Amino acid sequence: MAKPSREAISMASTSPSSLSPSKVPMELHVSNRQKLLKSLRQHLSNSSRPHHGFVLLQGGEEQTRYCTDHIELFRQESYFAYLFGVREPGFYGAIDIATGKSILFAPRLPANYAVWLGEIKPVSYFQERYMVSMVYYTDEIVQLLVDQYKGSGKPLLFLLHGLNTDSNNFSKPAEFKGIENFERDLTTLHPVLTECRVCKSDLELALIQIANNISSEAHVEVMRKTKAGMKEYQLESMFLHHTYMYGGCRHCSYTCICATGENSAVLHYGHAAAPNDRILEDGDMALLDMGAEYSFYGSDITCTFPVNGKFTSDQSLIYNAVLDAHNAVIAAMKPGVSWVDMHKLAEKIILESLEKGNILVGNLDDMMVERVGAVFMPHGLGHLLGIDTHDPGGYPKGIERPKEPGLKSLRTARQLLEGMVITVEPGCYFIDALLVPAMKSANTSKFFNREIVDKFKNFGGVRIESDVLVTANGSKNMTKVPRETWEIEAVMAGGPWPLNKASG
Numbered sequence: 001m002a003k004p005s006r007e008a009i010s011m012a013s014t015s016p017s018s019l020s021p022s023k024v025p026m027e028l029h030v031s032n033r034q035k036l037l038k039s040l041r042q043h044l045s046n047s048s049r050p051h052h053g054f055v056l057l058q059g060g061e062e063q064t065r066y067c068t069d070h071i072e073l074f075r076q077e078s079y080f081a082y083l084f085g086v087r088e089p090g091f092y093g094a095i096d097i098a099t100g101k102s103i104l105f106a107p108r109l110p111a112n113y114a115v116w117l118g119e120i121k122p123v124s125y126f127q128e129r130y131m132v133s134m135v136y137y138t139d140e141i142v143q144l145l146v147d148q149y150k151g152s153g154k155p156l157l158f159l160l161h162g163l164n165t166d167s168n169n170f171s172k173p174a175e176f177k178g179i180e181n182f183e184r185d186l187t188t189l190h191p192v193l194t195e196c197r198v199c200k201s202d203l204e205l206a207l208i209q210i211a212n213n214i215s216s217e218a219h220v221e222v223m224r225k226t227k228a229g230m231k232e233y234q235l236e237s238m239f240l241h242h243t244y245m246y247g248g249c250r251h252c253s254y255t256c257i258c259a260t261g262e263n264s265a266v267l268h269y270g271h272a273a274a275p276n277d278r279i280l281e282d283g284d285m286a287l288l289d290m291g292a293e294y295s296f297y298g299s300d301i302t303c304t305f306p307v308n309g310k311f312t313s314d315q316s317l318i319y320n321a322v323l324d325a326h327n328a329v330i331a332a333m334k335p336g337v338s339w340v341d342m343h344k345l346a347e348k349i350i351l352e353s354l355e356k357g358n359i360l361v362g363n364l365d366d367m368m369v370e371r372v373g374a375v376f377m378p379h380g381l382g383h384l385l386g387i388d389t390h391d392p393g394g395y396p397k398g399i400e401r402p403k404e405p406g407l408k409s410l411r412t413a414r415q416l417l418e419g420m421v422i423t424v425e426p427g428c429y430f431i432d433a434l435l436v437p438a439m440k441s442a443n444t445s446k447f448f449n450r451e452i453v454d455k456f457k458n459f460g461g462v463r464i465e466s467d468v469l470v471t472a473n474g475s476k477n478m479t480k481v482p483r484e485t486w487e488i489e490a491v492m493a494g495g496p497w498p499l500n501k502a503s504g
Contacts, residue, residue: 017246053156162190199419214247253298264460302465321353347373374406429461
């Protein structure tokens with residue numbers, strides 16, 4: 001093996017990171033397939049149906065930029081990634097329900113692939129790498145599945161088709177030449193497989209923790225280097241560099257939100273029409289919502305802090321209102337707790353703080369009835385997290401989405417289960433589009449101290465977001481960033497993080 005260069009050794013010795021990319025065990029995806037097989041067989045038994053047929057998923061395809069030959073960086077379709085862990089495009093995957101055998105179908109690549117894109121791997125490579133029972137080519141799907149099928153009549157395929165309740169898009173069932181030779185079930189697989197993704201295994205949690213560790217470290221690095229006069233995109237750039245350079249994270253879980261000043265009241269800032277391009281000013285708050293993805297599994301972390309490193313009294317008031325809500329929710333989380341109740345708890349704590357700060361006046365219970373909390377926190381408290389930032393399973397059959405303001409934005413209304421990873425992300429924002437109507441409304445105008453509200457007109461907002469695991473008896477915060485105002489000020493002044501390094 002080649003020795004590392006002098007430059008590599010030097011860089012490692014001065015690295016701002018204590019982390020390095022970890023090997024990903026393919027046993028994780030073997031375990032995911034076994035979990036699905038057990039759940040699907042149980043579902044079939046409960047429906048008095050035989051354990052015959054194949055789960056068949058089609059992996060993602062590479063996409064070009066519009067009509068050009070520029071190929072966008074490929075990221076695997078999430079359900080396929082969950083079951084097979086395949087990083088390459090153009091694959092299909094099957095699971096034989098009767099035998100439990102797993103089968104991958106690889107694209108048959110043309111000879112000139114080796115010239116332009118590298119070695120053409122034999123099927124044995126994929127069988128060993130992805131720990132499946134068999135690997136064939138995609139043009140052999142029909143023959144192989146017909147030969148493997150042990151039932152009567154046409155072989156049965158369980159295809160993935162169902163609604164994503166976050167996007168309102170439907171998953172795409174597998175398509176291939178010769179599919180007419182098979183019976184197709186389009187309803188059974190999606191709810192069963194989606195529910196498998198809701199509670200994470202220890203191997204999955206290890207990857208989510210890795211993503212959290214490198215993202216937490218990157219957030220701290222950005223916090224330390226933020227200065228007035230910079231551009232928002234420079235903060236994004238530092239985060240992306242750190243997570244890729246030291247964590248091997250080629251993908252982000254979502255587009256980075258680097259919002260400063262009044263931009264921090266724009267909930268999904270950072271898109272093409274608002275591209276993280278404002279100049280940071282002394283006195284701004286910076287709201288940075290950024291999370292790296294490691295081997296398909298994501299993180300979703302938001303830190304809010306003053307650009308100049310010192311909280312004003314107004315900034316402290318709003319920040320601590322949100323932090324108190326964040327901490328109270330995490331302390332109350334455990335299996336069986338209603339996520340709707342957690343959202344209401346966060347709202348109530350924020351409203352209490354705003355009332356103490358004379359921004360609001362009146363009875364808190366009346367404010368809750370009139371949904372005043374939704375004026376300041378229009379989004380939901382948090383969402384399931386895993387292979388997708390907004391992981392599916394928030395609204396299974398039988399769980400209704402609330403209709404009230406604020407609550408209707410919840411991405412799940414479930415009771416918490418052990419093994420769920422869910423974001424806790426309360427926020428408090430001063431959004432004209434919500435404040436102006438609320439202060440004119442006959443039902444809610446009485447709650448607002450207009451003079452004080454006007455003082456916060458260009459404040460923006462605060463969000464504090466952590467990724468939290470529901471444990472058997474409570475919860476565990478997987479995110480490791482400064483949260484208290486004094487911790488943030490100490491880190492921005494050059495202090496160590498974690499703080500216990502100071503005594504090391």
